[in-house]
Amino acid sequence: xxxxxxxxxxxxxxxxxxxxxxxxxxxxxxxxxxxxxxxxxxxxxxxxxxxxxxxxxxxxxxxxxxxxxxxxxxxxxxxxxxxxxxxxxxxxxxxxxxxxxxxxxxxxxxxxxxxxxxxxxxxxxxxxxxxxxxxxxxxxxxxxxxxxxxxxxxxxxxxxxxxxxxxxxxxxxxxxxxxxxxxxxxxxxxxxxxxxxxxxx
Numbered sequence: 001x002x003x004x005x006x007x008x009x010x011x012x013x014x015x016x017x018x019x020x021x022x023x024x025x026x027x028x029x030x031x032x033x034x035x036x037x038x039x040x041x042x043x044x045x046x047x048x049x050x051x052x053x054x055x056x057x058x059x060x061x062x063x064x065x066x067x068x069x070x071x072x073x074x075x076x077x078x079x080x081x082x083x084x085x086x087x088x089x090x091x092x093x094x095x096x097x098x099x100x101x102x103x104x105x106x107x108x109x110x111x112x113x114x115x116x117x118x119x120x121x122x123x124x125x126x127x128x129x130x131x132x133x134x135x136x137x138x139x140x141x142x143x144x145x146x147x148x149x150x151x152x153x154x155x156x157x158x159x160x161x162x163x164x165x166x167x168x169x170x171x172x173x174x175x176x177x178x179x180x181x182x183x184x185x186x187x188x189x190x191x192x193x194x195x196x197x198x199x200x201x
Contacts, residue, residue, distance in 0.1 A: 002056045007090040007113040010062050018133035019152040021091035023060050028168040042075035052179035066112040069120025086126040095132030097163045102187045103128045
């Protein structure tokens with residue numbers, strides 16, 4: 001069993017904000033699997049399903065972002081699995097919209113949801129799929145940092161949602177490759193500069 005958690009904030013006002021990219025990724029995975037993320041367990045909305053030939057539990061913590069760790073720890077305990085079976089999907093302000101990146105361990109890089117999970121689990125030995133939500137680079141190639149909390153919690157515009165929609169398809173492919181071929185293969189394929197990885201086979 002793998003636990004796949006998307007990070008976000010509950011509430012309709014946050015649904016289509018950059019900070020909820022993880023929730024939107026879980027919704028996309030559920031759609032592909034024909035599942036509904038509606039069961040409540042471990043302080044989260046969940047769906048048990050099969051993806052890429054493996055049993056998975058999809059989860060969206062109902063805690064707010066900075067308390068995500070409590071929900072993740074409760075779900076791991078309930079499933080009787082360790083952090084090595086965890087994949088976390090979340091927004092990454094350091095990457096422009098359109099990129100995604102897979103990371104096997106490491107620091108939170110300022111992300112409060114990841115800080116909470118690190119604190120609750122006491123280990124960084126779990127997989128992250130980081131979904132770029134930052135502003136695109138300028139014409140000169142210089143990357144522009146987006147404006148922090150106000151930007152992350154403001155509804156995305158139509159063009160941003162269209163860009164994110166394509167990235168969510170990439171997240172589905174990335175998670176599928178992690179499950180089928182392992183994280184090293186997926187990192188090699190998806191951590192290229194374009195961030196989109198291979199086309200679906």
